[in-house]
Amino acid sequence: MSFDQLSSLESQPTNMRRRDDPHYTDDPEFQRLSQDLMSKLLSLASNVSKLSNQIALLGTKRETERVRERVQNLLEELKDSFKEVGEGVKKIQSWEDVSPSQKYTQQKLAREFQNTLTTFQGVQRQALEKQRTSASAARTALDEEPGHVAEDGAQFGQQLSQEQLRLASQDEVDFQESLIVEREAEIRNIEQGVTELNELFRDVAHIVSEQGEQLDMIDQNVDNTRTDARGADQELRSASRHQKNARSKACLLLLILAIILTIVILAAVL
Known part of the structure; x- marks a missing residue:
């Protein structure tokens, strides 16, 4: 059966299917949850794309405070959304007594979740690298600031008093220091998000792996049963x-x- 045919069957209302239809399901809760998760996954993919576009502006002339704020907000929102959807995926993966079409839906959701999460993790790493580079450059510039102050003091000594220059310079240093502290806090938040989502990815992958082993065991049992049945039939014939x-x-x-x-x-x- 093709993907389009199965999707068409899944989209049909339960009461529109006959009970002798092999794809009939009398579990509307499974159908509701799976459709909700698929919708959220599509939304996540769209937001990950938006985040990638914003991160591309970091470190360029188009970087602004507003861009940095959008990046941080999207990173935090996506992290929470992935955790929520991940719990739903784990729940639907543990659903018992599923039909073949429901088993296909389980596999499809797990695959889409893992692919979308992998994309987001790549975007997270890009943001982390750019934030680290930016913080390192700002720290280096701040360390070199006293030399610039002395030079500026010699150049503009006739216009400003040394005390005014020192106060203005200190205010700038304090402001730059606060920006660096803020960026380092952002880096820690991103690192924490990367760690949390890595654990979530491993959890889902583990569940899918266990299901694969169970399916292998079922297939093996079916093959064994088939072999035993053939052996019994031969013995009966003999x-x-x-x-x-x-x-x-x-x-x-x-x-x-x-x-x-x-x-x-x-x-x-x-």
Whole structure:
């Protein structure tokens, strides 16, 4: 069955399917949850693309405070959304007594979640690298600031007093220091998000792996059952042949005995 056909079947309302339809499901909760998760995954993919576009502006002339704020907000929102969807995916993966079409839906959701999360993790790493580079450059510039202050003081000494220059310089240093502290806090938040989502990815991958092992075991059991059934059938056929041969021998023996008895009786009478 093609993907389009299965999607069409999944999109049909439950009450529109016949019970003799192999894709019929009487579990509307599974259907509701799976459709909700797929919708959220599509939204996540769209937001990851938006985040990637914003991160591309970091470190360029188009970087602004507003861009940095959008990047941080999107990173935080996406991290929380992935955790929420991940819990839903884990829940639906542990659903019991699923039909073949539901099993396909489980696999599809797990695959889409892992792919989208992998993309987001790549974007996270890009943001982390750019933030680290930016913070390192700002720290280096701040360390070199005293040399610039001395030079500026010599150049503009006739216009400003040394005290005014020192105060202005200190204010700038304090401002730059606060920006660096803020960026380092952002870096820690991104690193924490990367760690949390790595754990979530491993959890989902582990569940999918366990399901794969279970499916392998089921397939193996089916094959074993098939082999046992064939062996039993062969044994039954062999037993049937033996029984037929035994009956044939018994009949032949009875016939011989009857002939001998008939000859003895005739000989006695004559």
